[in-house]
Amino acid sequence: MLRLDKVSLSYGSFRALHDVSIHADEGELVVLLGSNGAGKSSIFLTMSGLQRAASGSIRFGARELVGRKPSQIVADGLVHCPEGRKLFPGMSVLKNLTLGAYVHRRDSRGVARTLDEVFGLFPILHEKKDVPAGSLSGGQQQMAAIGRALMGRPKALLLDEPSLGLAPLVVKQMFDIIARINRAGTTVLLAEQNAYAALNIASRAYVIEQGRIVLEGGRDELLNNAQVRKAYIGA
Amino acid sequence: MLEITSLTKRFGGLTAVNDVSASCARGTINAIIGPNGAGKTTFFNLISGAIRPTSGRILFDGEDVTGLRADQAARLGMARTFQTTALFDTATVLDNLIVGHRLRTRATLVDVILGTKRLRDEERICREKARAALDFVGLAHIESRVAGDISQEERKRVAFALALCTDPKLVLLDEPAGGVNPEETEGLARLIRKMAASGLTVCLIEHKMDMIMNLADRILVLNYGEKIAEGTPAEIRANPAVIEAYLGSEHA
Amino acid sequence: MELFLQQVLNGLTLGGVYALVALGLTLVYGILHVPNFAHGAFYMAGAYSAFFLINRLGLNYWWGMLGAAVTVALISVLSERLVFHPLRKAPYLHHMIASIGILLFLEAGAQALWGADFHRMETPYTQLLTFGSLTLPAQRLLIIGAAFLLVVLLQLFLTKTITGATIVAMAQNREGAALVGIDANRVAMLTFAIAGALAGMAAVLYAPINLVYTSMGHLVITKAFVIIVLGGMGSVPGAIAGGLIIGFAEAFGAFYISTDYKDIIAFALLVLILSVRPQGLFARGAH
Amino acid sequence: QEVIKIGFSGPLSGGAALYGKNVLSGMQMAAAEINAKPLQIGGKAYKLEIVALDDKYNPSETGINVQRLVQQHKTAAVLVPHSGGIFAVQAFNEKSKVLLLAYTSLPQATERGNTLTVRLPPDFTGYIGPFTKAMMAKHGKNVALAAADHDYAKAWAAAFKPAWEAAGGKVVAENPMSYNKATDFYSGVSRVIQAKPDVLFIGGASEPTALVAKQARELGFKGGFIIIDQAKIDEMAKVVGGLAPLEGSVGVMPVSGDDRPEPAAFTARYRKANPGKDPSSEISINYSAVHATVAAMKLAGTVSDAAAIRAKMGEAFKTLPPEHNPNDIEGLDSKGGTVANTIIGIVEGGKIKGQFLRAMNTVK
Amino acid sequence: MKMFNPTAGWTLLLALALAFPFMAGNDYHLTVMSTAYIYAIATVGLNLITGYTGQFNLAHSGFMAVGAYTVGILTVDHGFPFWAALPLAGLVAAVLGVFVGLVSLRLKTHFFSIFTLCVGYIMFLLIEKWESLTHGTVGIVGIPAPEPFAGLDFSEPRALYYLVLGFLVASLWVMHRIVRSLLGRTFMAIRNSDDLAQALGIDLMRNKLLAFVLSVFFAGLAGGLYAGSVRFLGPGIAGVEHTFDMTMYMLVGGIGTLLGPLLGAIGVPWLTQYLQFLQEYRFVVFGPLLVLLVIFLPHGIVGTWLNRRRRQAAKAAPAPAPAPAPAPVQEVRHA
Numbered sequence A: 001m002l003r004l005d006k007v008s009l010s011y012g013s014f015r016a017l018h019d020v021s022i023h024a025d026e027g028e029l030v031v032l033l034g035s036n037g038a039g040k041s042s043i044f045l046t047m048s049g050l051q052r053a054a055s056g057s058i059r060f061g062a063r064e065l066v067g068r069k070p071s072q073i074v075a076d077g078l079v080h081c082p083e084g085r086k087l088f089p090g091m092s093v094l095k096n097l098t099l100g101a102y103v104h105r106r107d108s109r110g111v112a113r114t115l116d117e118v119f120g121l122f123p124i125l126h127e128k129k130d131v132p133a134g135s136l137s138g139g140q141q142q143m144a145a146i147g148r149a150l151m152g153r154p155k156a157l158l159l160d161e162p163s164l165g166l167a168p169l170v171v172k173q174m175f176d177i178i179a180r181i182n183r184a185g186t187t188v189l190l191a192e193q194n195a196y197a198a199l200n201i202a203s204r205a206y207v208i209e210q211g212r213i214v215l216e217g218g219r220d221e222l223l224n225n226a227q228v229r230k231a232y233i234g235a
Numbered sequence B: 001m002l003e004i005t006s007l008t009k010r011f012g013g014l015t016a017v018n019d020v021s022a023s024c025a026r027g028t029i030n031a032i033i034g035p036n037g038a039g040k041t042t043f044f045n046l047i048s049g050a051i052r053p054t055s056g057r058i059l060f061d062g063e064d065v066t067g068l069r070a071d072q073a074a075r076l077g078m079a080r081t082f083q084t085t086a087l088f089d090t091a092t093v094l095d096n097l098i099v100g101h102r103l104r105t106r107a108t109l110v111d112v113i114l115g116t117k118r119l120r121d122e123e124r125i126c127r128e129k130a131r132a133a134l135d136f137v138g139l140a141h142i143e144s145r146v147a148g149d150i151s152q153e154e155r156k157r158v159a160f161a162l163a164l165c166t167d168p169k170l171v172l173l174d175e176p177a178g179g180v181n182p183e184e185t186e187g188l189a190r191l192i193r194k195m196a197a198s199g200l201t202v203c204l205i206e207h208k209m210d211m212i213m214n215l216a217d218r219i220l221v222l223n224y225g226e227k228i229a230e231g232t233p234a235e236i237r238a239n240p241a242v243i244e245a246y247l248g249s250e251h252a
Numbered sequence C: 001m002e003l004f005l006q007q008v009l010n011g012l013t014l015g016g017v018y019a020l021v022a023l024g025l026t027l028v029y030g031i032l033h034v035p036n037f038a039h040g041a042f043y044m045a046g047a048y049s050a051f052f053l054i055n056r057l058g059l060n061y062w063w064g065m066l067g068a069a070v071t072v073a074l075i076s077v078l079s080e081r082l083v084f085h086p087l088r089k090a091p092y093l094h095h096m097i098a099s100i101g102i103l104l105f106l107e108a109g110a111q112a113l114w115g116a117d118f119h120r121m122e123t124p125y126t127q128l129l130t131f132g133s134l135t136l137p138a139q140r141l142l143i144i145g146a147a148f149l150l151v152v153l154l155q156l157f158l159t160k161t162i163t164g165a166t167i168v169a170m171a172q173n174r175e176g177a178a179l180v181g182i183d184a185n186r187v188a189m190l191t192f193a194i195a196g197a198l199a200g201m202a203a204v205l206y207a208p209i210n211l212v213y214t215s216m217g218h219l220v221i222t223k224a225f226v227i228i229v230l231g232g233m234g235s236v237p238g239a240i241a242g243g244l245i246i247g248f249a250e251a252f253g254a255f256y257i258s259t260d261y262k263d264i265i266a267f268a269l270l271v272l273i274l275s276v277r278p279q280g281l282f283a284r285g286a287h
Numbered sequence D: 001q002e003v004i005k006i007g008f009s010g011p012l013s014g015g016a017a018l019y020g021k022n023v024l025s026g027m028q029m030a031a032a033e034i035n036a037k038p039l040q041i042g043g044k045a046y047k048l049e050i051v052a053l054d055d056k057y058n059p060s061e062t063g064i065n066v067q068r069l070v071q072q073h074k075t076a077a078v079l080v081p082h083s084g085g086i087f088a089v090q091a092f093n094e095k096s097k098v099l100l101l102a103y104t105s106l107p108q109a110t111e112r113g114n115t116l117t118v119r120l121p122p123d124f125t126g127y128i129g130p131f132t133k134a135m136m137a138k139h140g141k142n143v144a145l146a147a148a149d150h151d152y153a154k155a156w157a158a159a160f161k162p163a164w165e166a167a168g169g170k171v172v173a174e175n176p177m178s179y180n181k182a183t184d185f186y187s188g189v190s191r192v193i194q195a196k197p198d199v200l201f202i203g204g205a206s207e208p209t210a211l212v213a214k215q216a217r218e219l220g221f222k223g224g225f226i227i228i229d230q231a232k233i234d235e236m237a238k239v240v241g242g243l244a245p246l247e248g249s250v251g252v253m254p255v256s257g258d259d260r261p262e263p264a265a266f267t268a269r270y271r272k273a274n275p276g277k278d279p280s281s282e283i284s285i286n287y288s289a290v291h292a293t294v295a296a297m298k299l300a301g302t303v304s305d306a307a308a309i310r311a312k313m314g315e316a317f318k319t320l321p322p323e324h325n326p327n328d329i330e331g332l333d334s335k336g337g338t339v340a341n342t343i344i345g346i347v348e349g350g351k352i353k354g355q356f357l358r359a360m361n362t363v364k
Numbered sequence E: 001m002k003m004f005n006p007t008a009g010w011t012l013l014l015a016l017a018l019a020f021p022f023m024a025g026n027d028y029h030l031t032v033m034s035t036a037y038i039y040a041i042a043t044v045g046l047n048l049i050t051g052y053t054g055q056f057n058l059a060h061s062g063f064m065a066v067g068a069y070t071v072g073i074l075t076v077d078h079g080f081p082f083w084a085a086l087p088l089a090g091l092v093a094a095v096l097g098v099f100v101g102l103v104s105l106r107l108k109t110h111f112f113s114i115f116t117l118c119v120g121y122i123m124f125l126l127i128e129k130w131e132s133l134t135h136g137t138v139g140i141v142g143i144p145a146p147e148p149f150a151g152l153d154f155s156e157p158r159a160l161y162y163l164v165l166g167f168l169v170a171s172l173w174v175m176h177r178i179v180r181s182l183l184g185r186t187f188m189a190i191r192n193s194d195d196l197a198q199a200l201g202i203d204l205m206r207n208k209l210l211a212f213v214l215s216v217f218f219a220g221l222a223g224g225l226y227a228g229s230v231r232f233l234g235p236g237i238a239g240v241e242h243t244f245d246m247t248m249y250m251l252v253g254g255i256g257t258l259l260g261p262l263l264g265a266i267g268v269p270w271l272t273q274y275l276q277f278l279q280e281y282r283f284v285v286f287g288p289l290l291v292l293l294v295i296f297l298p299h300g301i302v303g304t305w306l307n308r309r310r311r312q313a314a315k316a317a318p319a320p321a322p323a324p325a326p327a328p329v330q331e332v333r334h335a
C-alpha cells in the first residue's frame, strides 16, 4: 500500500537520499534502522511532504504523493509522527489531540470516538488533558505526539524515533502500544535506533546507511545478522 | 566533593524536585535515572546554577554554592553539557572550543586594545587547552572541520571537549548518549570512564540501562521529584521500588 | 467629574484603536515571529483606500470601511506571499528590515498616488451627543463600540472555531501544524489577512476624527509594539489590555500631567514594567 | 542660451513632504513665468531652472544637498525651507559662496550675521500687537496657550505671552501640544478649556490646527482663536467645514482670500496652473523669492556672484512688479529679513475681513 | 585556489580612502563620504552588540544623539573646545549606556529590541522637550568646527574628511582587535547560545554590558564627530529611523563581519544619492530593492562572499579522514 521507488532528496548541495526504494504492505510493521544521520527522518519527511523528493515516486495506495502538500497527504491517511514531537506547547493536551483530527473536523462523532480510543491507550493523557502540552515531561509529550497522530485516523503511520529520550519502562510500554496499534490494522513504518526492541515487534526491516538502503529482510533474519547485531544491537 | 542536602524546587504548584539529598565522591561516576518528568534535568539545573533552588543546600568541594549563577558555578569547577549542543556552525571545531577556557583567563578590554603579552599568552593557552581537550575526546583529526558538518556522535564528543576546556572538577552530562547508536554509545562510555580515571567526578543522566549499569559507581533514582533509591548498580537492579517505578521486570 | 468622564471616554477611544492595530500585529508576530514594522503603513493604506472609496467614488462610510478592510487584507496577504514567506527561515532582523522596505514602498506609493496633502475623511456620524454636561461626539462612541465588538468577535473566532485554532496552532509549531494536516500557507495568509483587515478598519474608524496622510501610521505603530510587549506577544487579551493601558495613560497623562510629555508616559510605562517584569504583564509561562 | 539654476533642498518625501512640495510649487511657478519671456542678464540670454533635492527634513542631508547643488549644478542661490537645514547650511555657505534663501520665521536665521542669507518670511512679531488687541477687545482678557510645540510655534508663544500680559490680559492655561505627532488632541484641548479661557492661542500646520479648533468647539469653547501665521485660515476652513466654527478668530489673511487685485490675480494664476489647489503664503512668498532673486541677478549683472546678488536683493524686492509680489514685500531690513505690509484676517459673520497690519500697529 | 589576502585588501581600501579627495576633487563628494564615515563608525559600533553579541539594539541613534549633544552643548553653551568635548561625547554615551544596559540586557530577544526602541524614543522626546539643556526643537546652532590642528583647518571639507577617516580607521582597528580576541569570541559565544555560554563560565551580564557600552561609545563618538561636521543639531538625529538605517547598512554589507557594515554604510548613502533624480518616488524604488536584497542576499554582500570563499576552501581542502565508523554493511541483500 506504500511504496517508495528510487526516491532521492537533497538539502542544498548535500544529497541525503540516493534512490531509496522501500515498501510496506497493508497491515505490516516495517522498521527502518540506521545510525544518526543515515537518512531515516529524511525518508519520512519526503513521504509526509515536508521535503520534496528530487526524483523518484512515492505511491500510497493508488495515489502519487510527490508534489502533494503535507495537508493533503494527511487527509489521504498517511500520518507522520515526527522526531522531536512538534506539539503545540501552549495548548492543552486536549486541544492538541483535537487538532490531530483536523482533517476529520466535520465528523465530530468519529473524532470523539477516536479520542476515547487514544485516552484508552494513554490514560496519562486523559489525566493531563487540560494541561499545556509544553509542560509535560518528555515521555508524556511523546505519548501526546503519538496520540495526536492517531487522532488523524491514519491508514499508515510513520513513527520517527518514538523512544528517543524515554525511560526504559516507558520505552517498553511504547513498543507495546505500537504493536497494538499495528495489530488493530494500521500499517506502521517505524524509524528506530533501538533496533532490538523495534525488530521484536516488526515484520520486516530495512537498514539505511548514508542515504542508501544497504540491507533488507525479515525480522528474524536481521535479528540474527551478525553485522546488524554488531552495529545496532550492541551485543 | 558534591554534597546536596534537602534540595527542593517548586514551579508554581508543581514540586519538580522534592527534598533530595545526595553526595558524590571525587573521581566517581554517578548516574541519575528515573522516569520521564522525574525531575532529573531540573536537578542538574539546580546543581549547575541554571535555576535557583526553592530550598536546600549544595556544597561543592566544601564550599556553599547554593544560589550561585551558572557562570559562577562553572568558575568553581562545575561543567555541564546539554541534551542538544548549540555549536557555532560556520566556525571550525577548534574555534568553537577556544572560548571554553575563557573563564580561566583575565584579559580585559585594555589588554585587547593594547595587545598585551598577557592577552597573547592567554590566547595561546586557550588554544592549547582546546587542542588538548579535542585530543582527549579523540577528535584531534577534525579540528579544522566546520562544526556544521560533523556527525551527531562527534557533536557529543565536542560538547564533552567544551566542558573539559573549562578545567572542571565535576562534569554534569545530560543524556550524553541520547540519539546515538549502540556502537557509538560504547565509545562514549569508554570516554566517560576515561574522564573519571583522569580524576574528574562525573554525574550523568541517562536512560540507556545497559550503559548505566556497566558505567556507574553509584546510581540515584528519582521519581516524581523524590529520591526513591540510591546505591550501586547491583543494589538498584534489585530494588523493588525501582523496578516498580522505572525498570520494569525485564531488567530485573 | 465630568472632565474625568471625558478622559475615560477618551482613553477608551484611543485604547480601542490601539488595541485593533496591536491585535493584528500580535497575531502576525505570534505566527511568524515577524516584527512587522509595515503594519502602521497598512493602517495608513486602510485610511487612504476608504478615503478614495468614500470621497472619490462616493460610497457610503460602511462600504468604505469594508472596501478598506478588503484592500488592506489584500496588501497584507501580498506582503506575506512576496516578502515574509520567502524569508520565513531568516532571522528576525531580516524581517525587520524587509518590513521597513515595505513601509517605505507603501508610504511613497501613497504619496505618488494621492499626493502629500492632508485629507479629511467624511463620516455620517458627526452629531454631538450630550449626556448632562458631557459631550460625546458620535464618531467616538462608534469607535469604542466597533473596536470592542471586533475584539470580541476575534477572540471567539480564535478560541471557539477550528479555523481559529489552526492559527494558534501555527503560532506554536509550524511543522506540527503541517503534520496534522493544517495547510500552513493558508493559515499564514489568513492571519495576515485578518491583521490587515483589522488595521484597515481601525484606520477607517479613527480617520474621521483625525486626518489622512502618508505618515499617519507612525503614530500608532510604535505604540502598538509597546502594547504587544506589555500584553505578551501573540496574546489577544494582552493586546486589548495593553491597548487600554496605553490609551488611558495617554488620556489621563495628557490631562493631569502634561500634554508635552504624554508620549513619554507610554514609553516610560513600558520601560518601567519591563524592568520589573521582563516577560511583560500578562505572559503566562511558555507560549 | 545658458541655464541659471536655483537650488531647493527640502522635504519631498516623508511626513513633511506636503510642505516641501508647496514651497517648491511656488518656486516652479515663478520659474515658468520667467522662462515664458526672454531673460537677459549682463547681455546674455538665459533660461531658469529649479533644481530640487529631497532632504527628508534632515539637516545633514540638507548640507550634502546644498554642497551638491553648488558643486554639480553651480547654483548661486539655494532655497531651504526649514530651520535645521538652514543652520546646517550657514556653517559653510559663506565659504562656498552661495546665497541662502531661508524660508523660516525664526529670527536666529538672520541674527547670527551670516552675510549670504536672506530670510524670506516677514518677522512674525509684527502680528502680535494687532492680534492681541483685536481678540482682547472682542472676547476678553483670559487666554489659554495651546499651540504646537515645534520651534516656530514656541518662539511665537514666547513672544506672545508677555505682549498679552502687558496689554492687561491673563494667561490661564499653557499647554503646547505635538500637532504633528499626536494621535488625538482631545485630552490636551479639554485641559485648556477647563481653565475657561476667552481666547485660545493655537497654531501649527493648518490641518491639525483645524482639528484642535474643531475639538475645542466640540468641547464647548465659544470664544475666539488666535491662529499663528503658520496655519492658514482658508486651509483650516476646509477641514472644519467652513468658516463658521472659526467665527471670531484672527490670523494672517490667506492669499486666496485677499481680494486686492495683485493677490487675487496671483491666486487665479496659481489655481489655473494647479487645479484644485489654493496658494498659501508658503507658495506665494517663495514665488516672490525666485522672482526677486532673478531680478537681483539682473541688477547685479551676474548670475554667479552670490555676494553681488545678495547686495541687490533689497532693491530687487522693492522694485518687484506688484503682480510678482502678492505679499507686498517692501524690501529687506538691515539683517536680511523681509519687511512687508501684511494684512491680517479676522473671521466675522462667516467671512474673512482683511486689515492692514501697519495701520493697526500705528493706531496703537 | 588562490585566496584573497585580507591584509592586502584592507591596505588597498585604506589607500583608496586616502586618495579619494584627490580623485573626487569636489566638496560634495567629500561631504557625502565624510557623513558616510561618521555613520560607519556608529554602525561598526552597532555591529558589536547586534552583529557579534546578538542583542538587537534599537536605541543606537539615541546614543549617537547623546554624543552629538554633548559636543553641541559643551562647545556652544559652555565654551569647551571641540577637542575637549569629543572624548566626553563617547564617555557620556558610555556612562548612559551602563544604566540603560543594566536594565535592558536582562531582557532577551524581542523584548530587548522593543525595550531599546522605547528607550530610544524617550531619548528623542527628552531632547525635544528639555529645552533648558538641549535648546529643544530649535536645536543647537553655531557649533564651531574642530579647532585647527597641525595646520589643518577642519572647516574645510578635505581636512574634515581626513579627520573623520582617521577616526574611522582607528575604530575599525579597535573593533578588529576586539572581535579577533578572546573577548570577541566571548561575545560570539553569547550570540550563539547564552545558556551554553553561561555554563562555560561566561558572566552574561558583564559581557553583554561591556559589548553594549563599547557599542554605544562608538555611537557617542560618531555623534560628536557629527556635531563637529554638520555644526547644527536638532532632535531629529535621535530618530529611530537612523537606527533602522544603520541596521540596514549592517545587513546590506553583512552583519557580524568587520567589512560588511563599513561597505553598507558607505554604499547605501551613495545609492540614495544616485536615486535623488527620482525625488519623491525614490522610496517606491528603494523599498522593494531593500526587500529583494534581504531575500536574495541574506548574509549581505560581504557575508555572501565569505560563505562562497569558505565553501571553496572546504572543497579545496583534503577530504577529512574517515572516522572509525561501525563496520559498513556492504551490499544490499534480499531475504
Ligand SMILES: Nc1ncnc2c1ncn2[C@@H]1O[C@H](COP(=O)(O)OP(=O)(O)OP(=O)(O)O)[C@@H](O)[C@H]1O
Binding pocket: A011, A014, A016, A034, A035, A036, A037, A038, A039, A040, A041, A042, A043, A083, B152, B179
Ligand atoms: N534540513 C536539513 N538541511 C541540511 N541537511 C540536513 C537537513 N536535515 C537533515 N540533513 C542531513 O541529512 C542527513 C540525513 O539526516 P536525517 O535526519 O534524515 O537522519 P536520521 O537517520 O533521521 O538521523 P537521526 O538518527 O539523527 O534522526 C544527515 O547528514 C543530516 O545532517
Ligand SMILES: Nc1ncnc2c1ncn2[C@@H]1O[C@H](COP(=O)(O)OP(=O)(O)OP(=O)(O)O)[C@@H](O)[C@H]1O
Binding pocket: A135, A136, A137, A138, A139, A165, A167, B011, B014, B016, B034, B035, B036, B037, B038, B039, B040, B041, B042, B043
Ligand atoms: N521551567 C519549568 N516550569 C514549570 N515546570 C517545569 C519547568 N521545568 C520542568 N518542569 C516540570 O518539572 C518536572 C520535571 O521535569 P524534568 O525536565 O526535570 O524531568 P526529567 O526527569 O529530565 O524528564 P525527561 O527524562 O523526560 O527529560 C516535569 O513535570 C516538568 O513538566
Ligand SMILES: [Mg+2]
Binding pocket: A040, A041, A042, A083, A160, A161
Ligand atoms: Mg531522524
Ligand SMILES: [Mg+2]
Binding pocket: A138, B040, B041, B042
Ligand atoms: Mg530531561
